[in-house]
Amino acid sequence: xxxxxxxGDKETPGISTASLPDIIFMLLFFFMVTTVMRETELLVKxxxxxxxxxxxxxxxxxxxxIYIGEPVQAKLGSNTRIQLNDAFATVDDIPEFIxxxxxxxxxxxxxxxxxxxxxxxxxxxxIVTDVKQKLRKVGAFKINYTVTEAKED
Amino acid sequence: xxxxxxxxxxxxxxxxxxLLLIFFLVTTTMDVTTGINxxxxxxxxxxxDIPDIKDRNIMNILxxxxxxxxxxxxxxxxxxxxxxxxxxxxxxxxxxxNFPEVKEETIDLxxxxxKSKGIISLKNDRGTSYDMYIQVQDKLAQAFNELRDxxxxxxxxxxxxxxxxxxxxxVGKAIPVPVSEAEPENVGDN
Numbered sequence: 001x002x003x004x005x006x007x008g009d010k011e012t013p014g015i016s017t018a019s020l021p022d023i024i025f026m027l028l029f030f031f032m033v034t035t036v037m038r039e040t041e042l043l044v045k046x047x048x049x050x051x052x053x054x055x056x057x058x059x060x061x062x063x064x065x066i067y068i069g070e071p072v073q074a075k076l077g078s079n080t081r082i083q084l085n086d087a088f089a090t091v092d093d094i095p096e097f098i099x100x101x102x103x104x105x106x107x108x109x110x111x112x113x114x115x116x117x118x119x120x121x122x123x124x125x126x127i128v129t130d131v132k133q134k135l136r137k138v139g140a141f142k143i144n145y146t147v148t149e150a151k152e153d
Numbered sequence: 154x155x156x157x158x159x160x161x162x163x164x165x166x167x168x169x170x171x172l173l174l175i176f177f178l179v180t181t182t183m184d185v186t187t188g189i190n191x192x193x194x195x196x197x198x199x200x201x202d203i204p205d206i207k208d209r210n211i212m213n214i215l216x217x218x219x220x221x222x223x224x225x226x227x228x229x230x231x232x233x234x235x236x237x238x239x240x241x242x243x244x245x246x247x248x249x250x251n252f253p254e255v256k257e258e259t260i261d262l263x264x265x266x267x268k269s270k271g272i273i274s275l276k277n278d279r280g281t282s283y284d285m286y287i288q289v290q291d292k293l294a295q296a297f298n299e300l301r302d303x304x305x306x307x308x309x310x311x312x313x314x315x316x317x318x319x320x321x322x323x324v325g326k327a328i329p330v331p332v333s334e335a336e337p338e339n340v341g342d343n
Contacts (some may be wrong), residue, residue, distance in 0.1 A: 021163070024170040031177035049284045051291035053298060057186040116188060119283050125216075126279030128286075136193045146188040147287055 043083050044069035049121035050150040057144055062112050064101040066094070068127060069120035080123050082131065091127070094134040116144045189290055194334075210253040212241045212273045216289060218280030231288060238296035242328075244269040262323045263308055276335040297330050304328055 046069045057063060067083040082089050084097045102110050115135055119128060135143060214234075215223040222229035224237060244267040245252040253271035260266055273293065277286055301313040305324045309316060313324055 017167075021167040021170055024167055024174055028170055028174045028177065031174065031181055035177050035181040049287045051189060051287055051294075053189065053291055053294035054187040055190055057188055060186070063186070114190075116186065121282070121284040121287075123283040124279060125277050125281040125283060125286055128283055129277075129279065132193060136196045139195075141193045141195065142190070143193060144186075144188040144190050145287060145290070146186055147291075149187050 040065070040067075040083075040086050042067060043072055043086075043088060044081055044120070045072055046118050046120050047122070048118065048146060048148050050148045052150050054147060054149045057114070057116060057146070059112065062105065062109055063114050063116050063144070064098070065116050065118055066097075066131060067118045068123055068131065069118075070122075080120075080127050082127070091130045091134055094131060095138045098135070098138045098140050112142075113140065114142045114144050115140050116146050118146045189287070189294060191290075206272060207254070209250065210270050210272055212238070212271060214273060214275050214289065216275075216277040216281045216285055218278040220282055220285040222289070231292065234289065234292045235296045235299075238273065238293060239300055241273075242269050242271050242296070242300055258327075260323050260326050262320055263327060266327045268327060272331045272333055274333050274335055293330075293332055297328065301325070301328050 044067050046067060068080060069083075070078050071081055071088075082091065082093075084093060089097070098115070102113060105113060117128065117131065132143070135141070213223075213225050214229070217223065222231065222234065224234070229237070241252065243252075244255045246255050246267045248255065253269050255267045255269055258266055258268050275289070275293070298313065301324050304327060305311055305313045305316055305320070308324070309320055313321065316324065
């Protein structure tokens with residue numbers, strides 16, 4: 001009598017996996033585009049401080065980093081050191097570093113170059129001031145104190 | 154007739170793609186770098202005149218080497234610093250000798266405004282901790298952002314961050330961020 005007769009136990013058809021590669025490729029391209037390879041290995045301990053009024057650092061390719069903190073390796077002592085690229089440096093190396101950073105960018109982009117200071121929270125301001133003075137001298141005026149965003153209280 | 158080419162078996166494509174995917178998943182760092190943007194002043198020229206600024210127009214903030222605050226010669230507190238800065242920078246009209254001078258200015262899109270002539274002078278010791286310095290910078294940024302928000306609410310009924318570029322520029326002109334960092338000098342021995 002019923003018009004829609006149940007057809008016994010019919011096997012469920014297997015799900016086609018033909019589109020699986022496409023989905024995976026999509027994910028792959030997403031990660032390929034968003035990925036930023038870690039460029040330098042940190043030689044100094046950086047425990048960032050936090051603040052509320054933070055801005056996002058845009059255009060990562062136009063940012064050069066200066067790391068300031070205690071060396072990771074205990075045998076190097078606990079004096080605050082500066083790291084540029086992959087090596088320890090002194091304040092006097094900064095003009096050369098900035099010049100090299102400028103050289104490696106397009107001419108049109110050079111004026112947008114930002115220097116990001118990643119400084120450990122226990123660092124004394126003396127060394128930071130020295131770095132800032134050097135940056136002023138070479139005309140790298142745009143700086144960014146890298147801090148994490150504080151949670152609302 | 155051309156012979157039908159045999160089809161390449163593409164079933165391993167997913168595996169290859171997976172492999173690459175996992176590689177990029179592992180190497181990717183999604184962290185966004187956040188921070189406080191500041192612009193350094195150009196180095197002082199030789200025999201540059203020291204601008205003559207009246208005492209009432211300056212708010213001196215000094216961070217000592219033991220991370221304590223001195224605001225205009227009195228011991229300050231990080232908790233009240235934001236309010237102090239806001240009170241100091243709010244233009245008072247008619248002229249009130251306890252607050253900085255004001256000047257009239259006409260700005261596009263806004264019109265007539267009274268602008269405070271106040272300047273905040275920030276000074277720190279070489280022994281000040283970076284953490285404290287950032288906390289003070291943060292408080293200053295908060296104070297100015299709140300002032301700008303209040304101002305743009307009054308004029309455009311919107312927060313400063315939601316304004317379009319021209320309006321944001323106009324508000325920025327009406328309420329600049331006159332924070333001046335003193336030339337470093339050695340205070341005591343360190």
